[in-house]
Amino acid sequence: KNQVEQSPQSLIILEGKNCTLQCNYTVSPFSNLRWYKQDTGRGPVSLTIMTFSENTKSNGRYTATLDADTKQSSLHITASQLSDSASYICVVSARSNYQLIWGAGTKLIIKP
Amino acid sequence: SQTIHQWPATLVQPVGSPLSLECTVEGTSNPNLYWYRQAAGRGLQLLFYSVGIGQISSEVPQNLSASRPQDRQFILSSKKLLLSDSGFYLCAWSVGGLGEKLFFGSGTQLSVL
Numbered sequence: 001k002n003q004v005e006q007s008p009q010s011l012i013i014l015e016g017k018n019c020t021l022q023c024n025y026t027v028s029p030f031s032n033l034r035w036y037k038q039d040t041g042r043g044p045v046s047l048t049i050m051t052f053s054e055n056t057k058s059n060g061r062y063t064a065t066l067d068a069d070t071k072q073s074s075l076h077i078t079a080s081q082l083s084d085s086a087s088y089i090c091v092v093s094a095r096s097n098y099q100l101i102w103g104a105g106t107k108l109i110i111k112p
Numbered sequence: 113s114q115t116i117h118q119w120p121a122t123l124v125q126p127v128g129s130p131l132s133l134e135c136t137v138e139g140t141s142n143p144n145l146y147w148y149r150q151a152a153g154r155g156l157q158l159l160f161y162s163v164g165i166g167q168i169s170s171e172v173p174q175n176l177s178a179s180r181p182q183d184r185q186f187i188l189s190s191k192k193l194l195l196s197d198s199g200f201y202l203c204a205w206s207v208g209g210l211g212e213k214l215f216f217g218s219g220t221q222l223s224v225l
Contacts, residue, residue: 004155034213043118043202043216044156089155100214102155 002027004092004103012109017080021106023073023090031095035064035075038087038105047075047088077108085110114139118203118217125224131176131190133220135203138184143205145186146214147178150200162186198224 004025013019025033032051036044048057048064050073056065061078077084087105094101118135125131137143147159158171160178168178175194179187186203203217 041200041219041221043204043219044214045216046213049213100156100158102157104153104155 002092002094002099002101004090004101006088006090006103006106008106009104010107010109012111013080015080015082015110015112019077019080019108021075021077021088021090021108023075023103025071025073025090025092025101027071027092027094027101029095030068030071031093033064033066033073034091034093035062035073036089036091038089040086044089080110082110082112084108114205114215116203116205116215116217118220120220121218122221123223125193125222127195127224128192131188131193131197131222133188133201133203133222135186135188135217136184137186137205140184140205140207142183143207144212145180146204146206147176147186147188148202148204148216150202150219156202160188193224195224198222 007022032049034049035047037047038044047059047062050057050066052068063076066073087107089105090103092101115138144163146161148156149159150156160168160170162168162180165180165183176190201220204214206212206214
């Protein structure tokens, strides 16, 4: 069964600190993996999209990694800011039908 | 530049009442359009998608329906709302294949009482 699991479910860190969010998936055949940021009460916004051949991709202070062998991805946030408080969602696309399998997200809270 | 408009932002409806949520996209032609529902603590669930006017694909059986009367307009409807229809509804668009990057609207929080 195609699944995407994220951890931790929630995370609280102090402003300025770094953090890493995890995503494990069982989607096959794999097409691409995406990370979205969703502010409370808003629609998700794309941060990165990685295909099978990409190991890492950055978007400002956000760096996503992908290990297609172990079917794991991580999102690293550097020097966190209060505006980083949001849910971060991992999404995997299946190559067979472009179906998107959505994780439940990690709720990140940045405290001053 | 492309923009997506979704309204209303919040809606409180009694059980058994009808529903109509509207979504429009500007600045692009022939987009793929999607309706998603997000329950608290759960991943987004794809409800409907459309690759062209009048073409609607349903992903899950439910109490809802969708229509695409114009190229850049997508409507989510129900004749009689159920309590279980409560949730956060998101409209999205993409261009090219269905696996391309999605752009989301700001969402509608629907509460059925």
